[in-house]
Amino acid sequence: MRVIFSLVLLFMSLQVSQLTKVYGSQKVLDAVSFSAAPGRILGFLGPNGAGKSTTMKIITGYLAADSGEVKVLGENALENPKKVSSKIGYLPEHNPLYLDLYVREFLEFSGGLYGMKSSDVRRRVEELIRKTGLQPERHKKIGQLSKGYRQRVGLARALIHDPQVVILDEPTTGLDPNQLVEIRALIQEVAADKTLIFSTHILQEVEAICQDVVIINRGKILAASPLSELRGKATAVELTLETEEALELSWFESLGEVKFGAKGTNELILTVPEANEARKALMQIIASRNLNLISLNQGKKNLETLFREITQTP
Amino acid sequence: MKSLFFKEINAFFGSLTGYLVLVLFLVALGLIVWVFPESSVLEYGFADLEALFTYTPYVFTFLIPALSMRMIAEERRIGTWELLRTSPLSVFQIVWAKYLALLVLVFLALVPTLLYAYSIAQLGDPPGNLDWAGFFGSWIGLLMIGATFAAVGLFASSLTAQQVVAFVLGVFLCFSLYFGFSALGDLLSGEAAYWVEEFSLSYHYASLGRGVIDSRDLFFLLGMIWLFLGGSVLVLRSK
Numbered sequence: 273m274r275v276i277f278s279l280v281l282l283f284m285s286l287q288v289s290q291l292t293k294v295y296g297s298q299k300v301l302d303a304v305s306f307s308a309a310p311g312r313i314l315g316f317l318g319p320n321g322a323g324k325s326t327t328m329k330i331i332t333g334y335l336a337a338d339s340g341e342v343k344v345l346g347e348n349a350l351e352n353p354k355k356v357s358s359k360i361g362y363l364p365e366h367n368p369l370y371l372d373l374y375v376r377e378f379l380e381f382s383g384g385l386y387g388m389k390s391s392d393v394r395r396r397v398e399e400l401i402r403k404t405g406l407q408p409e410r411h412k413k414i415g416q417l418s419k420g421y422r423q424r425v426g427l428a429r430a431l432i433h434d435p436q437v438v439i440l441d442e443p444t445t446g447l448d449p450n451q452l453v454e455i456r457a458l459i460q461e462v463a464a465d466k467t468l469i470f471s472t473h474i475l476q477e478v479e480a481i482c483q484d485v486v487i488i489n490r491g492k493i494l495a496a497s498p499l500s501e502l503r504g505k506a507t508a509v510e511l512t513l514e515t516e517e518a519l520e521l522s523w524f525e526s527l528g529e530v531k532f533g534a535k536g537t538n539e540l541i542l543t544v545p546e547a548n549e550a551r552k553a554l555m556q557i558i559a560s561r562n563l564n565l566i567s568l569n570q571g572k573k574n575l576e577t578l579f580r581e582i583t584q585t586p
Numbered sequence: 587m588k589s590l591f592f593k594e595i596n597a598f599f600g601s602l603t604g605y606l607v608l609v610l611f612l613v614a615l616g617l618i619v620w621v622f623p624e625s626s627v628l629e630y631g632f633a634d635l636e637a638l639f640t641y642t643p644y645v646f647t648f649l650i651p652a653l654s655m656r657m658i659a660e661e662r663r664i665g666t667w668e669l670l671r672t673s674p675l676s677v678f679q680i681v682w683a684k685y686l687a688l689l690v691l692v693f694l695a696l697v698p699t700l701l702y703a704y705s706i707a708q709l710g711d712p713p714g715n716l717d718w719a720g721f722f723g724s725w726i727g728l729l730m731i732g733a734t735f736a737a738v739g740l741f742a743s744s745l746t747a748q749q750v751v752a753f754v755l756g757v758f759l760c761f762s763l764y765f766g767f768s769a770l771g772d773l774l775s776g777e778a779a780y781w782v783e784e785f786s787l788s789y790h791y792a793s794l795g796r797g798v799i800d801s802r803d804l805f806f807l808l809g810m811i812w813l814f815l816g817g818s819v820l821v822l823r824s825k
Contacts, residue, residue, distance in 0.1 A: 368666045369664075383589075384590075385589055385669075387674060
């Protein structure tokens with residue numbers, strides 16, 4: 273029984289439930305809930321100002337929540353932030369660093385903050401410099417490094433105490449395409465035995481490296497599922513039907529998701545998992561109701577349009 | 587905590603500004619004590635270091651906020667505060683580590699003045715004729731004033747993310763605490779003047795300078811240090 277219980281805990285190493293945060297009269301987070309499992313990369317996706325950073329800051333204990341709960345490896349993070357902080361590796365947005373420190377000096381300092389012994393720190397720093405490809409720049413001051421290398425330093429710092437949960441806030445913004453590929457590869461490598469969450473406003477990023485995706489907009493979670501599931505939704509077919517007569521939604525509800533189009537009750541958009549069968553059924557309904565068909569168009573949704581649709585501000 | 591303490595010390599000696607501040611401090615004191623005829627010991631004709639102890643607090647009101655202004659404000663400005671805050675260190679530990687580093691710097695600035703005492707003692711007639719008790723009382727008083735100003739400076743640094751604002755605020759607070767209350771006391775009379783005077787740092791400093799280390803003076807200064815460090819912690823926690 274205990275084994276099963278701890279297995280469940282292990283499976284969900286990060287659980288966020290009903291997190292709410294209010295700034296003045298603005299609700300920046302509204303009952304945000306999701307969870308993340310080890311060995312998987314979770315993409316925290318949303319447009320700018322959606323509440324991604326705020327959520328991450330609350331998880332890491334930098335900000336207080338107004339209500340809700342965060343559990344990291346079964347430990348309550350909001351009640352016990354100091355205990356949890358040693359289990360979380362965090363790369364804040366904009367990657368703040370001490371520009372006048374040397375790479376090694378900075379990493380050793382960071383290890384010390386987490387109470388590591390100096391011999392352990394030195395070994396770990398060597399390991400991380402190798403792992404993050406910082407070797408050619410190891411003797412430089414951080415201020416002399418390019419943005420890509422600074423990002424590596426930030427990443428190495430977040431990993432210095434070998435945390436089980438890694439939280440990266442927009443780790444790829446402002447990188448050139450080559451650096452982007454390298455940092456992504458690094459993130460994938462790191463994630464192998466950890467729970468990794470990273471936020472981004474770029475969908476391709478999520479498609480490239482994530483297994484799970486959580487979509488947030490205006491402080492609300494709009495979708496939280498494995499990427500494959502979301503892709504399934506995204507490959508759905510959209511049938512757009514236009515007739516001379518006014519239509520009713522209830523006539524087509526048995527076929528799939530249905531809503532009116534831009535032209536009012538004369539246009540109908542039908543989202544179905546498979547096109548052929550749906551088209552046949554649709555024609556039957558049109559025939560039996562004796563409707564005058566103007567047009568029937570078939571289109572495919574991709575992840576991009578899906579993302580735009582669910583995050584669109586009305 | 588240890589690593590933050592050493593980082594602060596290294597930050598100081600790793601940059602030219604650190605040395606510059608120390609050198610300027612010693613040059614200013616050296617000029618006041620030995621060269622300027624108004625205050626020079628050599629002109630004065632008595633073997634004591636009155637000048638040193640009278641003028642150092644003035645120099646401290648500028649020197650210490652200059653040392654402390656960067657310590658918290660800069661972390662907040664460049665965002666590394668978030669790194670410290672999400673580490674296992676508590677706000678109190680962060681403030682304490684920075685305060686200890688500041689104390690070490692103040693101590694280092696004061697150590698060379700021990701040489702002055704030796705020189706004066708040698709210049710006395712007969713040589714070695716110096717009121718050592720008075721000197722050490724004052725010297726410890728000076729150290730305590732430095733420690734208090736350090737807490738005040740750190741508090742100012744925790745209020746803002748702008749170093750310059752932290753500096754101006756620090757100078758103002760140090761100045762008010764040291765001279766402000768006693769000046770206010772001079773304006774009043776009777777019982778009220780006495781109580782207001784009690785709140786000024788200069789009153790307690792002068793009392794230590796008589797060579798008697800009174801526990802009341804020590805407790806007052808320690809209380810001030812505690813108050814301002816506690817204030818910094820409260821301010822930083824609420825941010």
